[in-house]
Amino acid sequence: MARYQVILAYDGSGFQGSQRQVKIRTVQGELENSLRQLGWSAKSVLMAGRTDTGVHATGQVAAFDFEWAHGSSQLLKALNAHLPPDLAIQNLTETSADFHPRFDASARRYVYKLFCDPIRRPLREKLAWRVWPALNEEALQPAADLFLGTHDFGSFGSRTTPNGTTVRKVTKAEWKKMPNGEWQFEVQADAFLYRMVRRMTFVQVAVAQGRCSLEDVRKALSTPTALLSGLAPAHGLTLIEVTYESH
Numbered sequence: 547m548a549r550y551q552v553i554l555a556y557d558g559s560g561f562q563g564s565q566r567q568v569k570i571r572t573v574q575g576e577l578e579n580s581l582r583q584l585g586w587s588a589k590s591v592l593m594a595g596r597t598d599t600g601v602h603a604t605g606q607v608a609a610f611d612f613e614w615a616h617g618s619s620q621l622l623k624a625l626n627a628h629l630p631p632d633l634a635i636q637n638l639t640e641t642s643a644d645f646h647p648r649f650d651a652s653a654r655r656y657v658y659k660l661f662c663d664p665i666r667r668p669l670r671e672k673l674a675w676r677v678w679p680a681l682n683e684e685a686l687q688p689a690a691d692l693f694l695g696t697h698d699f700g701s702f703g704s705r706t707t708p709n710g711t712t713v714r715k716v717t718k719a720e721w722k723k724m725p726n727g728e729w730q731f732e733v734q735a736d737a738f739l740y741r742m743v744r745r746m747t748f749v750q751v752a753v754a755q756g757r758c759s760l761e762d763v764r765k766a767l768s769t770p771t772a773l774l775s776g777l778a779p780a781h782g783l784t785l786i787e788v789t790y791e792s793h
Contacts, residue, residue, distance in 0.1 A: 547613050550621065551641040552577075554606040557632040558597060559672065559781065564606065565596040573597075573633060577608060580628035584621075586612050594647035594788045595654065598741060600780030602673070604636070605655070605787040607647040653717065653789040655734040658747045659782050661727055674728060675747075675782035681754035683723070689750040690719040690731065692763050700770030702746050703739025712739060712770065719746075732786075747778035 556564075556573055566574040578591055594607035614621050622638040629635070659674035661667075662681055670676070693716045700712035718734035731747055752758035758774045766773045 547611055548640050549609055549611050549643050549645055550614075550618070551607065551609050551639050551645060551647065552622075552625075552635045553637040554608060555604045555634050555636050556602060556606070558600045558602040560632050561599065563596060563599045563601075564593060564603070566590070573603075573606070574608070576630055576633050577625075580625050581610060581612065583628045584612075584614075584624055586610070588612075592647050594651055595738075595785075596740075597783075597785055598744075598780050601783045601785065602781075603785040606785050607651075607788045609641065609645055609647045647788065650790055650792060651737070651788050652791045653734050653736055653787075654738060654785070655718070655732065655787040655789070656738075656743045657784050657786050658731040658733075658743060658778060659784070660729050660731075660747070660751070660778070662729075672781060673784075675779050677751055677755075679755055681729075681751065682756070683729075683754065685754040685760075686721040686729070686731075686750060689753045689760060689763060690721055690733075692760065692767060693719045693733070693746060697767040698770055699739055699742055699767070701766035701773050702749070703742030706737075706740060714738065714742070741777060743783055744778040744780065745776075747782070748776045749773065751778065752776070 561573050562570045564573040566572050574593055588611055591608050591610040597603060618638050618640055622635055626635055660677050661674055662677050664678050667676060696715040698712050699714050705712060714735050714737055716735045720732050722730045733743055749758060749763060752774050
């Protein structure tokens with residue numbers, strides 16, 4: 547019996563999130579179904595974390611124990627042959643028996659994509675949030691800089707466990723404008739609260755549209771308080787990478 551680590555990529559449009567749920571299509575459920583086609587009989591795979599309905603990934607991590615005698619490369623091919631078109635294993639390696647994709651993770655990195663346009667762009671909007679009115683682009687990075695460091699993000703997300711802390715350490719928060727005019731917000735932290743990146747993005751857009759001030763954001767990070775309500779749509783968000791220091 548060996549433990550395997552896999553990196554998953556998926557189009558979140560057709561999934562009700564990553565975490566397995568009864569009678570609902572999820573990333574974890576599809577991965578477990580693929581494993582069962584090969585004779586896997588364990589109860590559950592381990593996931594690095596959950597993504598919301600509609601959120602995409604290129605670097606989601608999962609792990610499972612499996613008795614397989616044909617090599618890692620053949621296992622990757624066999625699993626991908628049973629997975630649906632909107633989900634694929636990008637990499638599969640044998641790892642240590644005590645590896646846990648969630649508890650061993652040292653950082654997670656997301657990218658949120660958006661663009662400004664007064665007219666709907668159906669194809670482009672599959673993977674990016676169309677924002678209008680237009681943004682004051684010079685306001686985006688100053689807003690992002692406020693998130694750097696260790697703060698109580700209680701105004702920007704929900705606890706991942708009933709008694710869990712809302713304190714997180716953000717090590718990267720950067721806006722980049724791409725050649726096609728798209729804006730990408732890249733953020734990395736030791737961990738994230740539920741819906742934290744979507745909330746952070748929404749608030750920064752509000753700042754860049756003049757509906758919220760930098761001082762409002764600063765105050766919300768020092769003491770969780772009521773802030774302009776709303777979330778950036780899920781379809782603009784992609785989990786890019788989960789980082790491990792000891793594996």
